[in-house]
Amino acid sequence: MFKKTDKGFISKYQPVIYTTDAVIFTLPPPEIASEPVVIVYRRADEKEPYFDRWALPGGMVRTNDDANDRAACERVIREKLGFPPSYLEQLQTFSGAGRDPRGWSSSVVYFTLLPWKELANWWASKPNAQLLPLSAIRKSMVSLAFDHDEILRVAIERIQAKAHYSTLPCMLLPERFTVAQMHGMYEALQGRPINMAAFRRKVEKLDFLTKVSGVFEGGAQRPAQVYRMKHREPALFDRGL
Amino acid sequence: MFKKTDKGFISKYQPVIYTTDAVIFTLPPPEIASEPVVIVYRRADEKEPYFDRWALPGGMVRTNDDANDRAACERVIREKLGFPPSYLEQLQTFSGAGRDPRGWSSSVVYFTLLPWKELANWWASKPNAQLLPLSAIRKSMVSLAFDHDEILRVAIERIQAKAHYSTLPCMLLPERFTVAQMHGMYEALQGRPINMAAFRRKVEKLDFLTKVSGVFEGGAQRPAQVYRMKHREPALFDRGL
Numbered sequence: 453m454f455k456k457t458d459k460g461f462i463s464k465y466q467p468v469i470y471t472t473d474a475v476i477f478t479l480p481p482p483e484i485a486s487e488p489v490v491i492v493y494r495r496a497d498e499k500e501p502y503f504d505r506w507a508l509p510g511g512m513v514r515t516n517d518d519a520n521d522r523a524a525c526e527r528v529i530r531e532k533l534g535f536p537p538s539y540l541e542q543l544q545t546f547s548g549a550g551r552d553p554r555g556w557s558s559s560v561v562y563f564t565l566l567p568w569k570e571l572a573n574w575w576a577s578k579p580n581a582q583l584l585p586l587s588a589i590r591k592s593m594v595s596l597a598f599d600h601d602e603i604l605r606v607a608i609e610r611i612q613a614k615a616h617y618s619t620l621p622c623m624l625l626p627e628r629f630t631v632a633q634m635h636g637m638y639e640a641l642q643g644r645p646i647n648m649a650a651f652r653r654k655v656e657k658l659d660f661l662t663k664v665s666g667v668f669e670g671g672a673q674r675p676a677q678v679y680r681m682k683h684r685e686p687a688l689f690d691r692g693l
Numbered sequence: 694m695f696k697k698t699d700k701g702f703i704s705k706y707q708p709v710i711y712t713t714d715a716v717i718f719t720l721p722p723p724e725i726a727s728e729p730v731v732i733v734y735r736r737a738d739e740k741e742p743y744f745d746r747w748a749l750p751g752g753m754v755r756t757n758d759d760a761n762d763r764a765a766c767e768r769v770i771r772e773k774l775g776f777p778p779s780y781l782e783q784l785q786t787f788s789g790a791g792r793d794p795r796g797w798s799s800s801v802v803y804f805t806l807l808p809w810k811e812l813a814n815w816w817a818s819k820p821n822a823q824l825l826p827l828s829a830i831r832k833s834m835v836s837l838a839f840d841h842d843e844i845l846r847v848a849i850e851r852i853q854a855k856a857h858y859s860t861l862p863c864m865l866l867p868e869r870f871t872v873a874q875m876h877g878m879y880e881a882l883q884g885r886p887i888n889m890a891a892f893r894r895k896v897e898k899l900d901f902l903t904k905v906s907g908v909f910e911g912g913a914q915r916p917a918q919v920y921r922m923k924h925r926e927p928a929l930f931d932r933g934l
Contacts, residue, residue, distance in 0.1 A: 465753065465754075465755050465756045465757050466756045466757060467708040467709070467756075468708070468709055468711040468754070468756060470709040470711065470799065512706065513706075513709070513788075514706050515706045515707045515708075515709060515790070515796075515797035516706050516707060519789055519790060519791075520788045520789030520790070521786060521788045521789075521799065542785055542786065544783055545762060545783065545786040545801045547754075547761045547762045547801065548760055548761030548762075549756070549760060549761070550760075555756075556756035558711065558762065558799070558801075560786045560788065560799075617858070
């Protein structure tokens with residue numbers, strides 16, 4: 453099955469183009485976008501195939517340097533954004549003969565959720581990037597390189613499921629937030645209205661928020677309590693939202 | 694980054710040993726095992742590395758024949774068991790420089806749940822296989838080739854999570870079963886006792902079973918209703934079990 457060469461063992465089959473891609477979710481401030489977005493880059497000069505098309509940030513796994521595919525994805529994100537992601541979860545591997553004109557390819561895809569605070573400097577540097585609103589992706593209004601539309605579909609499905617039973621989406625919020633802000637983001641991620649009273653009850657029952665004492669937001673007549681999360685790690689709701 | 698050769702485009706990095714492995718869960722009859730098991734094979738003659746060690750069924754992805762990694766895994770299962778799996782879900786990709794002594798390798802791992810009925814002929818043919826009980830895996834009583842212990846740990850974590858909120862585990866049951874049988878299997882998959890009265894309530898609420906009229910099991914004094922699933926596709930409990 454294998455023969456040994458100076459480049460290591462080589463399979464008798466055509467080698468796999470082995471890559472990684474990242475789905476980066478974030479929630480920009482209202483003046484930039486009114487809902488959660490995904491970051492895509494324009495494929496730069498001489499980057500064939502799909503030159504000039506929008507694509508998820510990604511790249512070859514460097515088997516000479518990268519310890520594994522997670523490390524490769526962290527490197528790709530660090531190269532693009534300037535810092536490694538604090539959270540990274542494997543989404544799925546997409547592979548096959550048809551997804552890259554160069555040959556049989558595989559991409560191990562990870563996703564992360566980053567608060568805008570960490571991305572503000574990157575965005576201010578005017579990167580060759582675009583922020584795709586979730587609603588536009590859901591309505592198939594985007595057309596990315598490779599099978600990245602399909603990857604986004606699976607990523608949104610995953611985040612939607614996680615928004616149903618975990619506090620993972622709170623990673624997108626600023627450090628201090630109101631329950632109304634949190635509720636709005638859950639609605640955006642799930643792509644459907646969520647009853648506010650029931651939402652508030654479930655959030656209270658899970659007991660993962662701490663009141664930030666003395667801080668209220670909103671008009672003087674209806675001040676809203678501000679909270680922060682007790683832990684960074686996501687917690688699970690006993691019952692779906 | 695790539696150069697074109699007669700074998701297609703070759704990366705300047707060492708090629709990845711690109712494989713797939715399958716975690717096959719099943720529930721044998723009581724005379725064979727008293728709990729759900731995973732199928733492992735002994736690595737046959739000349740199959741280095743890890744010759745003679747137990748391993749998950751797997752193999753190279755054949756980029757010349759396999760359309761994608763799912764098709765490769767289906768082929769591997771078909772070759773081992775004689776039929777393709779009716780259900781196959783991607784578990785995770787495991788990769789890196791250290792997991793295979795031949796070089797940087799990647800395995801896209803899938804899992805399936807098969808009722809024993811489909812496996813009875815295969816088992817009767819005395820394959821070079823072993824059935825690992827979940828409790829033995831949980832107690833780290835097994836030591837498989839490559840990183841397959843780690844793969845099993847992740848697979849059991851996944852099935853445990855799915856057993857918490859979905860009817861997926863029912864795929865392991867025979868076509869007709871009692872709620873007590875179902876309850877016992879959920880306990881085995883989750884590795885913890887589950888309150889029977891609450892379990893029965895949640896099962897009834899989900900309304901995914903049909904009574905098989907006239908069929909009762911057990912002693913004459915305490916007959917138990919026998920059911921079958923309304924649909925093959927797994928359903929989700931609104932609330933964790």
